[in-house]
Amino acid sequence: MSDLNRTPESKANQNNFPLSPDEHEKLLDRIRNIYPRDIDLVTFAQQREYGYQVDVKKSSKQAIVLQTKDSAGVSLDTIIVRRNKETQQYYYTNPNDAKDKGPIWKFVMNRKQTTSYIEIDKHLSGFLKLENLKEKEPQIRAININSSSIENRAVSMVKHFNLLPLTDLNYLKARGFNENVLNSYEFLGRVLNENHKGYINTAFPMYNKDGEIIGLERKNFSNTDSNSIFFGGAAEGSAKKDSVWYSKIWPDKKIDNIVLGETAIDLMSFHMLKNKSISNEHNVYVASNGYWTENQISIVQELIQKHQPSGVVLANDNDGPGRRYNINLTGQLNRPISKEDMALNPMNQFQPQPLITKDNKLSVQCDLLGKYTARLRFTAVFDNQTEGLKIFKSLEDKLQDLRRISSQQVETKIAEISDKKGVYEVTFVNATMELNKAQDIVLDVRGMKNYLSIEKPRGKDFNEDLKVKLGLVKDESLEIKEGKVNQLSQDDLNKRNSFDLSKDLPNSKEFDGRKAGGLGR
Template sequence: MDFNDYRAKITIAEMAEYLGYTKISGPNAKYLEYTLGSRQMPEDKIIIYPNGKAYFSCKGDIKDKGDLTKFVLYRLDKFTNCTQTGYKGVNEVLSKYLGSDLKVATPTKNNITQSKNTVFDINKYSPRPLTETTATYLNKKRYLSRKTIEDFSSRLLIYSVGSKDNAGFPFRKPGQMEITNFEMRNYDPAQNINFKGFCIGGDKSNSCWIANFVPFDKVTEIYLFESAIDAMSFYEINHFNKNTTCAFISIGGNVTQSQIMSIKSLFPNVKWNCCFDNDGAGNGFDIATAYYLKGDDCKAFSRTVPGDNFKTIFISFPNGQTQSWKEEEFSSSHYLSSMKMENTINIIKTPKCKDWNDLLRYYKHFDLNLGPGMKFIPAIEDTVSQLNLRGYHLLADMFQINGKELIQSLIQRSTYCLSAPLAETNAYKLIVDCNVFMGIDTMVPIPNNLHIFDKTTQKTVSASAINEYLKKECINIFRDLNANDFKNLLEKQVLTYTKGNIERSFERILSPTGWGLKEYTPLKKKDINLGVEI
């Protein structure tokens, strides 16, 4: 027999189970998932494509993927009576397997017990209208407003389920009424963590949570999320209400082709917005969704390759082709653009935070209740970051300390002034007064005046001439200079400015009105005639 004969007679799933792998995917899953060892800390995890003839490992070598022969090749050490190596060993293993003369390393107890298909019993979870306990959890622990909670619970898009009043988001096959699962969330005070899970035996791969406020045929846009709480957070952040013609969808932490095709069938003429997490997995879900919408199959995931200290994103196709990138260097938008697929979906990522609920919490820490000032917060953070990079740490702190007042001023379109030291030595402190304006999408601090505080005399003198001189020379204090430049001016009376290959220096001058600057000209030694007349 040759390898093609073996492939025709033996499936990868069959060989995996023979080695002690446990099936963890649900009964309706399109992709089969198997783990070796405990489910929480598996020794290996493989995913088998729908045709059953190709797989890839989520934990092993990046080359550990392909057909049945590759699966056996990378696991020859587990067959104790295999005497050959390489593909000769593969041939020996498969031959002995068909002849029932094959031995494997003794599997652990966890490997031996195969998962049983459990039927989802909705009565076990006793779903009921939202209780005050559940509403309080969503409000206090997940920072969702009472209005947002009411908007969704009033349409029975959230239930209280189980004995602990978990928040239960009903999963259904798109277009059908029967509840097939619950995405459950709660807070565990004993471990101080947020609990998340799904029902035993529930369908997750073909079902999803869909929140629409108009009939299906009136929906104009859909927004996809990894969780229902992310969807509700996005709804609140962007000031949606129950009059919206948008639908908000949770795919439950993992996107499948069955989900996307069913959603597409339900909403055939809508705009698709992918709002998955701002991380490697979320970028992978963007890619998978785009391919599924085209009718193509793929699997995208991120993991840390053994020996690496970073995560790698993999995109794997049924033909065995795999593409990979460092997670920090990968952008789903750039990838889809390079593949001429940028018009398939619209990608929306959270600024700063990993997911939309994190962003909601972040905004509410500013105590703005998501009012019109919300849009200024990322700009403040960017400005603070830039100031810190240039060593203007005390000014950066002032932006954060006065954040709420600054935002209120920007809302009213009035000028806001901040004052803080830019640099300091044992003798002097340089202080800036700056006006803060809002550009199109960036915050612009403009230096209005400079002062010098003399620590010896305990007096403050003007340095406005320095500010005016720098403006005349088109040198921006916050863009072109840093704290060390000004510290050098305070210590050595020289300020050096470099742009490209050009370096210029300015020296301090003192006048009755305070400190100023002028172009620095190094002293030249006078020529001395050493000739002697005789």
């Protein structure tokens, strides 16, 4: 029986509240008919969350080709979007995966790794509402604010973004925040209201490496009979890939931790949940508002260097993307160069970010090669090729831990090597247990255990944890303990059953360590 024809009772198990038969029919109509017709799948796939880009050369009027690429510009995933002339519904196919096809709800299901139509409905409803609110806006210009005062920042933001002081707290209260958190020093002036086309949104300014505002993340919500639907996105023209949201920085105080997360909402939730244990800490919170880009990580590294925190805490989501973000941040951030070392060698301040230092010769990046395959790329610098081979041999030894816990093959190879630099690749199944082990390995080989820590939410993210604590939603982890379906485990099982390196990768020979100069398996 199709998932879309399941009974209201079975659907209710996927939500925090039961669905009435009427609500169930409305949900099915939205997913089957409204979203595939009213949401342009090409625009939707280009959201930062998914990261697809149109390949103009390969596209036609009838078939739009979109791809995701890694940092080197190598294609990772390809989809082709078309529109049915009769139904006017958008649908997609994947030339590399015959099972990856269908309307927009299938696109979301496959990439967010969920079978909950309640969650898919929330996601698509939020996007559609935001699209309906949008209007043509001029390209946002960088606003250089010489004064660090909140008042001057607010005045500049009002002029350029039509922003208002934070007086409408409805969205934030629906997220579970109390006024004590909103009045915390860290968040004063960093959360505002926006009057956009007659709607009052909650707004989070985005800053570039020079402290200039070059973007805006807006949030809002709507209530249904059974729950609240939250939605948000960037203002038109926002340079999200080159900017981050960050909290107010304590003046003349030693910074304890820089805490990194995917959204300001998650970080404010973290602050509220951990209030007792961190009440005496002076922390800085930094959010990417989506996936972490190279430029954003560079901004974080500059904040680390400037403020010399005692440590870095990763508070990303407890899901596949969140684990990969943890790996990338662990693999690319470094401890600050001490002021003493900077005085001895002032040229250090001109090094590209993130730094590969004399004490840490490795940087690591994690990306996806299709839906079921993850890849680690270890980039090493060394004095000669012999030293490089020793570094890669030590990596091979560390990877035995990953092989021991994985039920699927782990492949390694030396992708490139010269006298001064080399790249070592590891390919494995994109599943929870393997990603967790990869996190541990990267933390270990980069020597960051005593400086960087990972805080995992109990649920998907810290805002979900906060709402559970406040009784706003049920704790779904308790349902798992009571014997109900553990969806995450089922997702991982599906990945492992579908994982086949020879099919998943463009050329399986390229990833055979023995044939590509690697250290074997």
